[in-house]
Amino acid sequence: MSYQGKKNIPKITSERLLIKGGRIVNDDQSFYADIYMEDGVIKQIGDNLIVPGGVKTIEADGKMVIPGGIDIHTHLQMPFRGTSTVDDFSQGTKAALAGGTTMIVDHVIPEPGSSLLEAFERWREWADEKACCDYALHVDITHWNDSVRQEVLSLIKEKGVNSFQVYMAFKDLYQLSNSEIYEIFTFLGEHGGIAQVHAENGEIIAEEQARMLEMGITGPEGHVLSRPEELEAEAVFRAVTIASQTNCPLYVTRVMSKSAADIISQARKKGNVVFGEPITASLGTDGTHYWSKNWAKAASFVTSPPLSPDPTTPDYLNTLLASGDLSVVGSAHCTFSVAQKAIGKDDFTQIPEGVNGAEERMSVIWDKAVVTGKMDENMFVAVTSTNAAKILNLYPRKGRIAVGSDSDLVIWDTDAVRTITAKTHHSAAEYNVFEGMELRGAPMLVVCQGKIVLEDGNLHATAGTGRFIPCSPFPDFAYKRVKARKQMAILKAVPRGMYDGPVSEFSPMSRGGTPSASARTSPTKAPVRNLHQSGFTLSGPEEAPIRAAGRRTFMPPGGRSNITSLS
């Protein structure tokens, strides 16, 4: 009915589109309905819609109509040693659209020591000029001090960035210490940001790299040998601990191994607010290829954390994705040419890191999880778009087919079969890590901003049409629980009379030193001495009951069980 009113205002320039006879699949339900779109927004959903004449109509023939994919992790046009990745924002978003993804979130990586804001603006410029689909940005925090703190705050408040990545690896470059990460998480937790983490133990990696090179192992196999999956799991465990201490939602980028994924699922079972992101490569292939005799092929798989040489890994990660223990799928699309990879031909530590996956992302999940019966179509939508939209606080504008949502959608052909090869892919890379794989499920038609960009296998994308989509802080998906816990976690001192017994003479300057001297940080005021309240006696009185009674106890799941189980 509401349409009737609108009819009176003719918009000649607006794109109008009707999808008929499709089965709409959201993360919560599937139903048959038509969809009418205008001005890049979904205007009506239902049967027998009243639409203006002359509207372009697409017959979906009972096929699935799903929200366009959101690739929450890309590195397009990423600068590297004076060059940049071969897929720029145009090439990369074209690849994304060809695979059914209608929005990407790229990582801004400021050089350590440089301004986050300036880097952010530079990325905006690049993307605005070239992106063919909507995009948002994560900003990586590569060093930490007060001015970075200010920049993070203005990125959150003014620039539409709500997620920031820290690195636990890349020693002496991006790696931050536990204390810095603690401070960053505390800060993000207060201001509603999502803490993303690259989780690998950089200290041990540096030791292992030196050991491998010493043993004469210089090829790409050295990459995975020096970064065993344990180091990934260890860092995930530590990141979860820090996030839990600081009550900050945690997002683990690039979950590459079974043990790292297990840590995330255990933490979620304990109630931690943590999200895990496997990527196309970890869901679709494995690390056995590092041993390929073809150096260039082996090097094309180099990414960090590395692909696991355990060939059962993809299956396992797909299972956890289906069960909800892992939340979203990114591609971490970051493509270098063979010549660029060859910078590290004599030393694997110099090989630029990154694999392709933006185009293959949705098909890999369909083929490995849905076709195999692990995952239903609704969960497929959840992990390819809806959950990402919720984490980015873009839901329901993105990640859902509903009236008022952006008209980014895909008609998904469950019967299509494609063979992946570098010869036909949309990326500029010479190698494709999924080379030769046959994948079932592919987009038949892609609508982006209300325009058909993929039809009959033909891509009609225009560079520069992609808009920056600002993400606001405090996404409910992560912060509802965090806010509730914040109120529960208020700590109180025990009101005691002042201790007035004897105190040992001690030598503050003794070689002993105090084992836990953080006296420098103590800003405490001395409690008022009240002899009447003094509870001290040398005879060792036992007050009954032994446990503090009448203490209000809080038991948020996970986090603070240690504090809260006083009875």
Added chain:
Amino acid sequence: SNHKGEMSGTGYQGKKNIPHLTNERLVIKGGRVVNDDQSQYADVYVEDGIIKQVGENLIVPGGVKVIEANGCMVIPGGIDVNTCLHKPYLGTPPVDDFYQGTKAALAGGTTMIIDHVTPQPGESLLEAFEKWQEVADKKSCCDYSLHLDIPHWHEGVKEELEQLVQEKGINSFQVYMAYKGLFQMPDSQLYEAFSFLKELGAVVLVHAENGDLIAQEQSKILGMGITGPEGHPLSRPEELEAEAVFRAITLGNRVNCPVYITKVMSKSAADTVATARKKGSVVFGEPITASLATDGSHYWSKNWAKAAAYVTSPPLSPDPTTPDHLHSLLSCGDLQVVGSGHCAYSTSQKAIGKDNFTLIPEGTNGVEERMGFVWDKAVAMGKMDENQFVAVTSTNAAKIFNLYPRKGRIAVGSDADIVIWDPDKIKTITAKAQQSALEYNIFEGMECHGGPVYVVSQGRIVFEEGNLQVQQGTGRFISRKPFPDVAYQRIKYRNKMMCKQGVSRGMYDGPVYDVPATPKYITPAPSAKTSPTTHQPPPIRNLHQSNFSLSGAQIDDNIPRRSGHRIVAPPGGRSNITSLG
């Protein structure tokens, strides 16, 4: 060991001809000898501090002192692997020294202790060791050995460690993941320390808590105005313990080095150890008397002195179900050894931290109560049998620290450190009746079932019907050899399996992107500084072997996985490398 098998039932006859007037001879009759593997009714004959015969109807010389065990259990004397009887705090020594402390140990059925030598950063490890040895030799009433704590990792420490292992009989060293700015080592130093100690065949003890996060939490808690003992557990939540345990185990797996977690205080830390063992890691976990018998709710006591008495690190968990959980894991073998962590500071010493919990000296009592509480809370509850009781109170410790079977077993040739244990004995713990010099006992008022009736140390009766007859200075330093089997047998096999090989390839001869001399952007993984590749002979360029082609055709395109690759799969650790098919 050299005395084992020297004597048998008949061998004794030969020895009879050499009279030893000064010998202490002792026969324990009618007891049930309980070792970690079996229980049997047998008499035990002891001479010269060594068990000479075990069996029925022993032929023993006349005039030998006889103890009637009346069917009671006869068990190996306890070994307390974790005491601090000489660890100073800001220049003040603990109130239980080697005399007072070993007296308490013996009264509880423990006949050997392993004490921690705690040098200060910068101090020589050897000198500290000798200082400890001198004090202990003078004062100790039972046999003892020493762990060395490494306060600071540097090149110079390596030589001392070598000397300690090879000449001084020390095979266990503790490193700290907490105490930031003092003892704490970063991961890279831990990696180096583990690598070095593993070559020496030592056992690495780890104090597992994340010191970086503790420092943050401490300043946060103090900033909130919380200065009392409750700030101690609030700033050291058990997650930080579990995190460090996980990291220590990861390091141990990488280096292929046995790891021993001292003071397992929380459920999550214990679970982390248990999970790692299931994956094949060589890791041992040591709960202590306090974590097995009480909990951290007392930190909230209104009596400051009482609350402070519980301050130890990692802290006791405020979760009251912790002791029960730790006992379950101890019973099923997921945790192996019970120490006491006995480190006794008086109330006035604790009061150094009366205005700031971070200054409270850390340590609780437990050397006397250790065995009793394991009996009371695990055996008497039906969680654990008597053989496992022996395993966790002495045998496992003896095996891990390479004292077995001299200690930790009742067998011919073993040291005569024996306890006659009465499961029905009931004792109420109180500071008034304890051997320790402390004013507070953290187990005050608790009733404990099971305790020693007789304690024999070095073949002498030192505890009888509640009376202690000890002599200071009688304790001997027991030196220990490296490479204990229980830890190192598996390590040795894994060493052989872990040889890695590079892939032999033709040299890459395709185009290479020309990196600018002064790169505007640096590589994300530059460990070039540690790269010793320049010393490697460059691979010979062989154009015939080159398999590079830009067309994307690949020599192994048809072979999805390499075949004929030897697959090595030791349990745990390396599944990621070894599952190539």
